[in-house]
Amino acid sequence: MTQSKATIELMRQALQEAVSTKEKLNSLDDSVSATIKSIEKALMNLKLGFRISAKQAINESDAVEYLEFQKWGNEWRLTYATSHEVFDDYSVKALSDCNRDTRARTLTELLPQLVLNVSKSLQDRIAEREQAITTGQEIRELISNLDDIPF
Numbered sequence: 001m002t003q004s005k006a007t008i009e010l011m012r013q014a015l016q017e018a019v020s021t022k023e024k025l026n027s028l029d030d031s032v033s034a035t036i037k038s039i040e041k042a043l044m045n046l047k048l049g050f051r052i053s054a055k056q057a058i059n060e061s062d063a064v065e066y067l068e069f070q071k072w073g074n075e076w077r078l079t080y081a082t083s084h085e086v087f088d089d090y091s092v093k094a095l096s097d098c099n100r101d102t103r104a105r106t107l108t109e110l111l112p113q114l115v116l117n118v119s120k121s122l123q124d125r126i127a128e129r130e131q132a133i134t135t136g137q138e139i140r141e142l143i144s145n146l147d148d149i150p151f
Contacts, residue, residue: 025100029100029103029104032100032103032104032107033096033103035107036078036095036096036103036107037096039078039111040069040076040077040078043069043076043078044075044076046118048069048118048121048122050121050125051068051069051070051071052068052069052070052114052117052118052121053066053067053068053114053117054066054067054068054110054111054113054114054117055067055110056109056110056113058082062084062085063082063083063084064082064083064084065080065081065082065083065106065110066079066080066081066082066083066092066110067079067080067095067106067110067111067113067114068081068114069114072094077094077095077096078094078095078096079092079093079094079095080092080093080094080095080098080102080106081093
C-alpha cells in the first residue's frame with residue numbers, strides 16, 4: 001500500500017513538529033531536574049536532621065507512593081518510593097533518578113504535602129521532647145527520694 005503525497009506531507013510535518021516539541025519538553029525536564037536540586041538544597045539549609053514524608057495512594061490499587069526528604073547515602077535527598085502491600089513490594093530511589101514523568105508529577109502532587117508536613121513534624125518532635133523532659137525529671141525526682149522508700 002502506498003501513501004498519498006498528502007499523507008506523506010502530513011507525516012513529515014508531524015515529525016518536524018515532534019522534533020521541536022521534544023526540544024521544549026527536554027528543556028522543561030532540565031528545569032524540573034534543576035528545581036529538584038534547588039529544593040533539596042533549600043531543605044538541607046533548614047538543617048532539620050529528620051526525615052519528612054508525604055504519601056498518596058496510586059490510583060485505586062493497594063499501592064502507595066511516597067516522597068521523602070531523608071538521608072540518602074551521605075546526603076539529604078528527596079527520594080521517591082512505591083509500596084504495594086499485596087505483593088510485599090517496596091522500592092525507593094532518589095527522585096532525581098526517576099523518569100521524567102514521575103519527577104514532574106511528584107513535584108506537583110506530593111511536594112506541597114511534604115512541605116506542609118515540615119511544621120507538623122517539628123511540632124510532633126517538640127511535644128515528644130517536652131514529654132521526654134517531663135518523664136526524665138519525674139524519674140530523677142523519684143530516684144532522688146529513694147531514702148523515703150522503705151526496703
